[in-house]
């Protein structure tokens with residue numbers, strides 16, 4: 001291997017710009033810790049000026065996550081830069097990432113600035129950021145629709161002001177691979193000082209080119225690639241880190257470039273992000289989709305039976321996908337369970353292991369075979385401990401049928417006692433959601449509801465995902481059970497708890513016209 005490309009992960013910043021996704025500080029720290037285990041080189045932890053919540057999350061990540069460089073985004077504005085610097089002050093290796101658009105269309109209609117003004121703003125922003133940290137990245141937003149010579153002037157000014165990284169974003173996913181490769185080469189060859197800094201690329205997937213463009217850029221001298229887990233991001237998303245890492249690994253014969261990514265962590269990180277962001281992975285998604293290693297047709301199955309290499313270019317275990325074998329049953333003990341967790345790469349504290357073991361025993365009572373994937377699902381969809389969450393689902397009962405009005409009754413445990421309610425609905429899930437809504441005592445706006453099976457079989461674990469909305473913010477919850485109505489109710493309660501964590505119970509009750 002001749003070279004290593006740096007992976008800059010922006011799941012927590014651009015990834016959070018995915019429509020409908022909103023992560024709280026605890027979730028962001030959990031994802032940042034997983035990214036550190038994945039061994040990304042840089043974590044873009046957020047955009048601290050955007051909200052006090054974003055500032056707090058970036059500050060916690062800077063203080064708590066060791067290993068990768070911790071970056072914070074800032075417009076080419078003094079206050080943004082000061083806020084970013086404050087948020088990452090505790091990081092071992094802090095980076096300020098400042099940006100301003102350079103395309104004429106952005107200059108005319110958005111910034112209302114001339115080319116000269118933007119060039120000066122870029123230079124001043126880098127210089128100001130440099131007064132706080134040594135490591136400063138500069139991005140020319142909408143670079144791929146900007147004039148190439150003007151871009152070289154702006155990047156030259158940013159490098160002269162002290163930028164250590166220049167990023168060339170395809171902000172609107174517009175450029176084609178050959179063209180992007182040529183642009184990267186042009187900037188490298190025509191920007192004074194470009195040979196002394198990292199050249200970064202940041203590709204959006206509007207035309208499905210994010211990975212192809214990133215790879216073309218690597219071929220033409222990019223030294224850093226910006227990605228997100230599962231390709232989350234604004235609109236159609238960003239280049240997916242798992243796809244990029246696997247492309248470079250699988251075709252190392254061609255690219256002769258590696259990454260520091262720990263490939264075994266890919267599946268786990270992907271599931272964690274999917275779970276916390278509330279965005280289900282499409283089955284045919286490359287590398288981490290449920291069908292990525294499934295062989296449906298006879299000719300393929302025949303080939304794979306003889307030798308997997310006939311139709312499999314990636315071994316699922318390479319990316320840490322658990323093999324679907326029966327691992328444990330209801331007679332298994334705590335030692336075997338703990339050992340299995342360790343084998344799957346989870347080093348969890350005693351309290352979490354105890355809670356998971358209890359859930360595993362309950363599951364083993366209801367399900368014939370417990371697979372590694374079931375255990376992964378239990379780990380991902382952690383139930384709230386007694387101290388967490390306003391509400392816990394203590395009991396539910398649902399009656400439904402084709403000639404019966406679906407009716408549900410629920411009992412929720414709270415710190416102040418039990419709440420009970422019953423409701424009718426359009427089907428059992430609607431009835432149980434209505435009963436929960438009545439029990440909590442305020443209206444809940446449902447945005448999205450999805451249900452899928454974790455493994456195959458009639459007794460498979462069902463995994464429900466629910467997204468609710470409050471004050472233009474989304475909150476997602478997940479629930480697991482062999483009973484899909486229970487999984488749905490748990491997901492709904494989980495989303496409500498997350499909403500309360502951010503919005504506060506008195507505020508929600510007041511907004512609903514209550515006490």
Ligand SMILES: CC(=O)SCCNC(=O)CCNC(=O)[C@H](O)C(C)(C)COP(=O)(O)OP(=O)(O)OC[C@H]1O[C@@H](n2cnc3c(N)ncnc32)[C@H](O)[C@@H]1OP(=O)(O)O
Nearest residue numbers: 017047049050051075076077099100101110111141171234
């Ligand atoms: C390509 C990207 O992904 S860029 C990152 C996008 N991410 C986000 O926008 C995160 C969430 N954003 C926010 O919370 C808000 O937009 C904030 C806090 C950043 C700014 O909020 P507001 O001050 O209310 O401004 P608003 O969003 O309406 O407009 C953006 C302003 O920033 C200016 N601006 C946009 N980009 C830049 C830049 N890179 N440098 C300097 N100014 C900029 C715009 O011209 C506009 O200025 P104006 O208010 O003088 O007209």
Ligand SMILES: CC(C)C(=O)C(=O)O
Nearest residue numbers: 099139141142169171
């Ligand atoms: C802030 C920049 C790098 C960005 O996200 C984009 O241009 O897409």
Ligand SMILES: [Mg+2]
Nearest residue numbers: 014171202234
């Ligand atoms: Mg972007």
